[in-house]
Amino acid sequence: MRQEYVIGACSGRHLDVSAGQKITIVDMEGGQVVDFFAERLGHANEFLSTGVTIDCNQSLRLSVGDSIYSNLYRPMFKVLYDDVGEHDLLHPCCRPEMYQFFYHNGEAHPNCLNNINQSLGKERPIIHPVNLFMYTKIHTDGSISVERPLSRAGSKIILRAEMDMRLGVAACSVSESHCNSGRCTPIKIMIED
16 A cells, blocks of 8 residues: 655645555655654654664765664664665754744744644654755865755655654755755655555
8 A cells, every 4th residue: 555645845744654664755846855753653752863873873874774763772764765865864953943043034934843843743842853855065174064955856765664653754944045955845755565
């Protein structure tokens, strides 16, 4: 069985997945970041952790064959396929304070923290998702810069769920920088057994 969902620009939703299911995330128009977060179903105190993922994979990058881990050091997803190869594990969800700090427009700006929290019915003060398709360049002096995503229309990554989970997913709302190529567009998610 296959289910298909489109998440509109600057919005989010939750999706439940079972262990063994494949999750395909598609950048429909190209250059769009996807904030991808998850909680263990029925156990919200176990959730996706980019810090633990960096620790376990001993890398700031995700590659095919890598796992994405929970805060309890258990694999949540395995990367099965990826035709982009650049995803960000460093930045937290965009939020009103971030928009205010960088762009002075934080009030009422759509943002991924609120979109994911609302979709999950939670009030997490900060969320560190895997920012799929986000291209953060790490320079030799330790500085970072956010560049235009390398994803094109139809680019995708495929993950396998390693446990039963509730996903919180948002099409990133940043149009003020290179993060989403200067414009926000929808994304597609397909879940199949």
